[in-house]
Amino acid sequence: TNAAATAAPATPAAAKKISLGFAQVGAESGWRTANTKSVQDSAKEAGFDLKFSDAQQKQENQIKAIRTYIQQKVDVIAFSPVVESGWDTVLKEAKDAKIPVILTDRAVDSKDTSLYATFIGSDFVEEGHKAGKWLADKYKDTKEDVNIVELQGTTGSAPANDRKAGFADEIKSNAHLKVIASQTGDFTRAKGKEVMQAFLKAHKDIDVLYAHNDDMALGAIQAIEAAGLKPGQDITIISVDAVKDGMTAASEGKINFIVECNPLLGPQLMQAVNDVVAGKQIEKRIVTKEGVFTSEDAKKVLADRQY
Numbered sequence: 001t002n003a004a005a006t007a008a009p010a011t012p013a014a015a016k017k018i019s020l021g022f023a024q025v026g027a028e029s030g031w032r033t034a035n036t037k038s039v040q041d042s043a044k045e046a047g048f049d050l051k052f053s054d055a056q057q058k059q060e061n062q063i064k065a066i067r068t069y070i071q072q073k074v075d076v077i078a079f080s081p082v083v084e085s086g087w088d089t090v091l092k093e094a095k096d097a098k099i100p101v102i103l104t105d106r107a108v109d110s111k112d113t114s115l116y117a118t119f120i121g122s123d124f125v126e127e128g129h130k131a132g133k134w135l136a137d138k139y140k141d142t143k144e145d146v147n148i149v150e151l152q153g154t155t156g157s158a159p160a161n162d163r164k165a166g167f168a169d170e171i172k173s174n175a176h177l178k179v180i181a182s183q184t185g186d187f188t189r190a191k192g193k194e195v196m197q198a199f200l201k202a203h204k205d206i207d208v209l210y211a212h213n214d215d216m217a218l219g220a221i222q223a224i225e226a227a228g229l230k231p232g233q234d235i236t237i238i239s240v241d242a243v244k245d246g247m248t249a250a251s252e253g254k255i256n257f258i259v260e261c262n263p264l265l266g267p268q269l270m271q272a273v274n275d276v277v278a279g280k281q282i283e284k285r286i287v288t289k290e291g292v293f294t295s296e297d298a299k300k301v302l303a304d305r306q307y
């Protein structure tokens, strides 16, 4: 007998692993690292064949990765779009190839919603509202101007656009709350530090920093301390994410208020992949639940924080 005759039968088609192509934004923040780990761990647990790529915050790299997944004929493509615009062409290519696409974390602004199966992630406008509401409450009786500087996330990204809009909407009813400078810090610590340094040079009277994520706030804290000021006291600091380093700074009183953005999207994504492959109807929008933390809250939960 030859070897082929005694070999185990080929794996039946039904037992074939589901292949998932995931095009990640990059590794720009603590949030992103936690998000990547969540996706990788959950894919492993679900028994999927995960193909993972890191776009280094560049849309062109993500488009390339998606095209590669289409060529490889993966079962499902998931990605977290770096920016909101400019996806229609590649999404149509996936649709023509009959490969379902799931958006995670960040949205696209495509008018044609048939280009993706669902969008799983936070409500970033709501996050901006939570940040703005806390500040508006804090200064509701102020008789003086409150000078706010803003560190925006990656230009053109959904979280930068939406966190800015939600915050602005919340503070607009009080004319004393003034955003005197607003620039991108690209969601990174290094850029947050650099831009905050420039803000401090240009403005001697900054009362509040609103950073669109913890990493930029942490970079800014270094700049504030280097300028001989006390973060959390001389300058009130608000940020978004609630990753461990941010929560540590909050527990030390250096960040006054953090709006949570949950990076642990892996389990929900794998569930959606299973459902889409099984041909089930799924919700077009799956919103993650999240809270807010003051310095006091951060002290209480810090020890149990997983990421």
Ligand code: AHR
Pocket (backbone or CB within 6 Å): 028, 029, 030, 031, 032, 105, 106, 159, 187, 212, 213, 214, 215, 240, 241, 261
């Ligand atoms: O899209 C989510 C945002 O991206 C997080 O708030 C930020 O930290 C990350 O880089």
